[in-house]
Every structure is written in C-alpha cells, then in structure tokens.
Amino acid sequence: MPGSGQSNDRRLGFKASQEVVVVAISVVLFVVFSATLHNFLSQGNIIAILKNVSILGTLAVGMGFVVVGRGIDLTMVAVMVVGVAFSIWISTWGIDFTLAVICGALLVAAIGLFTGVMVAVAEVPPIFATLAIASSVYGSGRIVFASDVLYAPPDIAWLKFVGNGSVLGIPMSVLIFGAVAALMGLFLRKTRFGRLVYATGDNPNAARTTGLPTRPIIVMQYVISALIAFTAGIIMTGLVTGIDTRLYNSSLIYDVLLVVVLGGIGLSGGQGGVRNVIAGTVLVGILTNGMTILNFSYTSQNLIKSVILLGALAIDAIINPRDEQTSQSGDI
Amino acid sequence: MRIFKKCLFTGLAALALLGTARVASAQETDQVGRAAYIDGVKGKKVIFVPISQGMDLNQAWVMVWQRHAARYGFTLEVRDPNGDTNAGIRAMQGAIAEKPDLIIVQNPDVQTYARLLKQAQAAGIKVLQVNMQSATQTDSYVGNDWIEMGRLEMGELAKHCTGPNAVSHKVVWLAGVQTGAANIYMRTGIDEVLKANPELQLVSDQPADYISEKARQITETVLQQHPDLCGIMGIWDNAEVGAGAAVAAAGKQDQVTIVTNGAGAATGCESIKNGLLDVIFNFNAPTQGEIAAQQISELLQHPDRKAGSEKTIFFGPITRVDKTDATGRNCWKPEDIK
Numbered sequence: 001m002p003g004s005g006q007s008n009d010r011r012l013g014f015k016a017s018q019e020v021v022v023v024a025i026s027v028v029l030f031v032v033f034s035a036t037l038h039n040f041l042s043q044g045n046i047i048a049i050l051k052n053v054s055i056l057g058t059l060a061v062g063m064g065f066v067v068v069g070r071g072i073d074l075t076m077v078a079v080m081v082v083g084v085a086f087s088i089w090i091s092t093w094g095i096d097f098t099l100a101v102i103c104g105a106l107l108v109a110a111i112g113l114f115t116g117v118m119v120a121v122a123e124v125p126p127i128f129a130t131l132a133i134a135s136s137v138y139g140s141g142r143i144v145f146a147s148d149v150l151y152a153p154p155d156i157a158w159l160k161f162v163g164n165g166s167v168l169g170i171p172m173s174v175l176i177f178g179a180v181a182a183l184m185g186l187f188l189r190k191t192r193f194g195r196l197v198y199a200t201g202d203n204p205n206a207a208r209t210t211g212l213p214t215r216p217i218i219v220m221q222y223v224i225s226a227l228i229a230f231t232a233g234i235i236m237t238g239l240v241t242g243i244d245t246r247l248y249n250s251s252l253i254y255d256v257l258l259v260v261v262l263g264g265i266g267l268s269g270g271q272g273g274v275r276n277v278i279a280g281t282v283l284v285g286i287l288t289n290g291m292t293i294l295n296f297s298y299t300s301q302n303l304i305k306s307v308i309l310l311g312a313l314a315i316d317a318i319i320n321p322r323d324e325q326t327s328q329s330g331d332i
Numbered sequence: 333m334r335i336f337k338k339c340l341f342t343g344l345a346a347l348a349l350l351g352t353a354r355v356a357s358a359q360e361t362d363q364v365g366r367a368a369y370i371d372g373v374k375g376k377k378v379i380f381v382p383i384s385q386g387m388d389l390n391q392a393w394v395m396v397w398q399r400h401a402a403r404y405g406f407t408l409e410v411r412d413p414n415g416d417t418n419a420g421i422r423a424m425q426g427a428i429a430e431k432p433d434l435i436i437v438q439n440p441d442v443q444t445y446a447r448l449l450k451q452a453q454a455a456g457i458k459v460l461q462v463n464m465q466s467a468t469q470t471d472s473y474v475g476n477d478w479i480e481m482g483r484l485e486m487g488e489l490a491k492h493c494t495g496p497n498a499v500s501h502k503v504v505w506l507a508g509v510q511t512g513a514a515n516i517y518m519r520t521g522i523d524e525v526l527k528a529n530p531e532l533q534l535v536s537d538q539p540a541d542y543i544s545e546k547a548r549q550i551t552e553t554v555l556q557q558h559p560d561l562c563g564i565m566g567i568w569d570n571a572e573v574g575a576g577a578a579v580a581a582a583g584k585q586d587q588v589t590i591v592t593n594g595a596g597a598a599t600g601c602e603s604i605k606n607g608l609l610d611v612i613f614n615f616n617a618p619t620q621g622e623i624a625a626q627q628i629s630e631l632l633q634h635p636d637r638k639a640g641s642e643k644t645i646f647f648g649p650i651t652r653v654d655k656t657d658a659t660g661r662n663c664w665k666p667e668d669i670k
Contacts, residue, residue: 038557045556052549142414146666148386149544149570151599154606164581171581240544240574241608246386247543249415292553298510298539 018264018315019276026283033290040293047171053285054173055232055239057277059252060259061177061184062228064277067260068188069221070201070269071126075115076229077253078134081245082141083108083226084233088150088243097156105230111137112226116219138248151242163238173235180228185274197221202270251302258305259284264319283308372633374405377432381423383440383464384415388570389595389617390438393462395669396621397436397628406433406632417444424448434458434631436624439466441511453640458631462624463615465513469643471631474624476593476615477647478514482521484613484650485591489563490529492589499587500560501531506547506575507539508567515539518567540566544574551578561588569594569603569612576608596653601663604655612653614662618669620648 034041059076066073087104091097111133118129152159165172188194199207200214208214237243263280265272287308291301378401382390394410401408411427413419417440424445427435435457439445442465449468452459463475489503505522508515526532536554540547547566555561555578564579566572572592579588589610594600595617603609623646653662 042556044559045553048552048556052552055545142386146386146391147388148384149388149599151602154602163577236545240548240577241603241606242544242570242573244543244545244570246384246415247545250541250543288549289553292536292538292550293557295536295538298541 018262018319019272019279021315022262022264022276022279022283026279026286029283029286029290033286033293037290037293040290045289047169047174049282049285049289050174050177051171052289053281054171054177055236056252056255056259056284057177057281058180058232058235059229059256060263060277060281061181061274062225062232063256064260064263064265064272064274065184065188065197065228066126066221066225067265067267068201068269068272069197069218070204071119071218071221072130072257072267073115073222073225074127074130074253075111075134075137075222076225076232076256077250078138078141078248079108079111079226080229080233080236081243081247082137083111083230084237084243085141085145085150085245088152088237089145091153097153097159101234105227108226108230109223112223113219115226116222119222120215120218134248134253138245141245145245148246149242149244152237154241159234159238161238162235163241173239176231176235180231181274181278184228188273193217193220198270200269255284255305258308262308369629369633370404372635373629376406376434376632377430378406378408378434378436378628378632379427379430379432380408380410380436380438381420381427382410382412382438383420385410385412386414387595388597388599389463389615389620391666392595392597392617392664392669393621393624395666396618397625400625400628404629406628415440417441420444421448424452428452428455428457431455431457433635434460434628436460436462436628437466438462439464439513441509442467442513442516443511456639458639460624460627460631463514463620465517471640471642472627472644472646474627474646475620475648476514476650478517479521479524480647481514481593481613481615481650482518482523483525484521484652485518485565485593486522486525486532488591488611488613488652489565489589490525490532493562494529494531498562500558500562501533502535502558502561503532503563503565504536504551504554504561505534506550506564506566506572507537508542508571510539514567522565535561540571540574542568542571544571544577546574547571548574548578551575552581555579555582555584555588559584563589563591566590566592568592569597569600569609573603573608576603576606580608593650596651596662596664598663598665601653601658604653604658610654612658614651614653615648616651616662616664618664623648 039045062076063073083104086107087100090103091100115130115133118124119126162172167175196212196217199212200217204214233243259280260277261267262283263276265276397408411423413423420440428451435452437445437459439461446467449459449466449470453470459470461470461473465473492498493501493503526534535558538550540550551564564575566575569592572590576590579585579590585607591611592609593613593615596614600612604612627646651662
C-alpha cells in the first residue's frame, strides 16, 4: 500500500492502523452485546446484522473505490433511487421488468460517465460536482415520477429471490454484498487498473506526469460507483418490494461516508481497500443492531453514530496527518 | 292595414310578455346564494405549502382542490419544499409576504411553522392546516383525529394480542418522525390502550422515518429478539410494507399482525393482498380533500371575519380495511380522482 502511514505510526508510537482500531471496537461491542443482550449471539441475529448492512455495505464499497482515487461520490443515493425508480417507471409502460432494469443500469452508467467527465475533464472538485449532480438527478426524477414510492411488479421471480432467497442459509442480499466486495477487492489488488487507481489517488499530478491515463481512470471510477449504487437499489427493491426516492433526503449518504472513513480509507486518497469498508460496515451493523435491541431513541442513536464518526475523523487525522503533499487540490 | 297594425301590436305585446316571463324564470332558476358564493370565491388566491407532493395523500388533496378551484375561479398554488424543512420555512415566509387570501399548510412537525403561522394570522391571512397540525391553532384544521388513530391501531393489536389464545402479548410501535403531530398524538392514544390492557407489552418503539427499508431493518432485529412477537403497528402503509417484508422473510405472517394507517391508495390494498399488511385504517385522502375544499370555500366566502377569529376542527372519516374489503372505493387510484 502506498503512503507514509506506517512511518508516521511508528513515530507516534501508535502501531494500530485505524482498521485495527475499528475491528477492536467491533469485537468489544460484540462481546459486550453478546454478554448482556438476550439472543444477540444467535445465528438468526448475526444474519440479521449482515442483512441489515448489505445495502449500506454495497454502497460503501462503491464509495470506498472512489475515495481511494481521492474523489468522493455524493451522487450514490440519488443515482440508486432514481435509477431503480426509472426502471420501475418504464416497466409500467409494459416493458419487461428485466429489460427495464437493464435500461436503468444504462441510464445510471451514463450519469456516472457525466459525473466522471465533470470531475476528471472539467476539473470541478468532486465534492461540489457530485453534490450538484446528486441534486439534479434527484430533482429530475422527482419531476418525472409522480410518487415518492414506486412498487416493482409483484411477480418477478428473480427479484423475489434477491429479496427473500438464500443459498446455504445466507440471504441473497448478503451474498450480493459479498460478491461486490470480493470483486472490488480483487480488482483493486490484482489488476493493473486497480493499482492505477491507487497511484492516481496517492498523487494525481505525479500520476499524470508519469504518463498514467488519470482522466479515464477517474471517469471509470464514477461509472463503476454508479453501477454499484444501482445494484444496492436492486437489493433494496427485492427486500421491500419497492423503492422510496425520499431516501435521498435521509442521512444515508452520510452513513455510507461514515462506513468508509470509519473503516480507515483516508479521504486524502491512495490508501485502504475493501477490507476497511467491511470493517466499517460490520461496526455500524453491530452498533445499530445493539442500539435497536436496546430500544435507544432515534436522537441518541444519531448522537452515538455522529460521535463515532467524529472520533474516526480525529483518529484519521492523527494516523494520516495532512502535509503539503496530501493537502493539495482534490483533497476534501 | 288596421288588421295588420293590430296583429303587429299583439305580436309585439306577446313578445314583450314572453320576454319578461323569460327574465322572471331566469331569476327564479338562479340557485339561491350561488352568485354571492361565486363572487366571494372568484379571483381569490390560495397557497398550499405541503411536506412533500410525492406522497399519495398530497396528490389526492391537490387533485381535488385544483378541480374545486377551476370550477369556482380561485387560484391554488403549490409551493413544494419536498421534505426539506428549511425550504418549507422559506416557502412559508414567501407565502406570507405575498398576502394571499388563504394559506393551506401541512406541518412537518409541531414546532417548525408555529411562529410563522402566528405571523400569518397577525398579517390577516387565514390559515387552514391539513392532517399535520402545528402547536399554533389557526382558523381551521382538516385531517385525522390522530389520538383516535393511535387508539384504533393499538386497539386492533389488543384484540389479537391479549387473551388466552394470543401467541404473546408483545407489540411493536414503528413510529414515523418523533416530532411530527401524527406521531405525538398517536402515542397518546396508544398509551391509553396500553393502560387499559396492562398485559400488552410494548417491546420496541423506534421511528422508521416513513422509510420502508428502515422499518424492515428494525422489524428484522426485533423479530430476532422476540421470535414470539404478536403485533406491529405503524404510521403509513408505504413504510410498513418493510415491516411486512421482514415478517414474511421470517415466515411469521400468520403469527404477527401488522396494522397501520394510510391514505387509502390502491398500493396499500395491493400490500394487503400480497400479505405484507393485515389492517389499514384508511383515512381516504380524496374525502379528506373534499372536506378541506369546503373549508377553503367557507374561509374565502367570509373576508369580513378576521383571520384567527374562529377556530374550527374537522376530523375526517376513518375506515378499517382488511383483506375482506380491500377493493373499490377503499383503494383509489390517482386516475379515479381526476
């Protein structure tokens, strides 16, 4: 892994990476909840935890991929809800639902392409570009679809399988999350393209000077993250029979960022990977599950989550200190 | 010649008589008070600030009101903040500055617009609140009796989850937004039923934020904790389908009764037929819209009455809908209202 993190760690006498810290917190919470909460440590509840974070985790894999390349994709939730809502909407014209889903995927890829071009070619800072595009995408959807909530046709066998099916006792939603994560992990570690993403994220100017195709790499990142967001939307539609476009107004996109940052993917890019995303996702999953079982109020749940995000950012700042190199343009 | 003259006169006289008779009959057939009504309503300006027009109930109301406005010649403008409270405050401020004859408002919670509504009333603008009340009472409220709604829903669960045959006495309240009027008042009704049925055990009280996936996640977690859960009650059919999905995934559709309320849209009936929901207390949004339309007329007809001088409340009808009657008028589609 490129980056100067390890030497800094040694200097601070702080050997644990953020990922290790997060895993440690997860283990502590897991042990405490298992000991104190009835039925927490049951097979059913463990599967419930994984199932409940499958959408969040899938989105976070896409977000993590972009953040590794020193970007950020705030369009993910907008793209997810509008992409799937578009598919459902055109299926009401009598188009086969599977075909409609393919059309939705194409639309989503086109949005990702546009976002990528805005960031890579027009060089709009990703946080602003994606914030504005998210708003336009959601707004356009809001004009086209009459209702916030769109229900998928009821008799689509494969969609039902995505929602309720399982293989060897593991729900499909968890398997899809696992597959997306595994593919992304392999892609980042084992392919040349994946290594180029790290290089671009670590130092975009140096990468470009050495002749790497940084612009196409950045564009591809946004296309892929949009398609991953669409996949998460399909999982959701399978699970709850429809899609609620108002999710765009919820804190979901921040929860996704929380998972990425919490897991230890530095916002300055070039570091971390899918393992970090999984660590972050599992912690949020355990925390949410425990707080729901304890029947904590909504406000206190949000408070606890925010304190953890703040803590993660603080730890991130200590472990990956900003210097002249990492605080150049493109860093948020 | 004379005969001709006589004929002419008689003819003219006859025509004149006929003419007066026509005028007289036209005066008689003008419905009493209609002209004054149209005079009072015509050309008036009404602004509606909803929570979000993307919700089924809002669409039904506005369709009914637009028809009413077109028929009687007043204008209705919808300023949709789309679920954003800050945008809603700006919309309200803008509406007050424009001095319309009437503002209709659906409050996101009891506090946000409370001061703005006082300002509007002080500025002489009449205010009609629909379905979601503010802490400030204004000229009129048309919508649900939410305390009764809480009582009805928890009462339904009490039927299933008390007595010797109940699988357990465990029930769940999947709230909406905790500061919303519906939420606050339903809780009062729920508490009354819980007090009257002390064996009922409220095992979880979590807000799903009107989002189905959140409702699903909470239900899935709670079901692990309480596999013998007896009932779930919620606040909006479009969110509780998520609870239904979690119950269905656990194969407990026969064990867990899911009760919620809704605008009476066909999508809710579909959810009952799919087995995701058991009972919807249907507040029939088109009917609610019609009641509000009459309230609009009343408020516009009496410009002499000072804003805020009279305070009225109209609770709309609530119908219990389950799989035996999830048809016909209990399940409206937008095209039926148009």
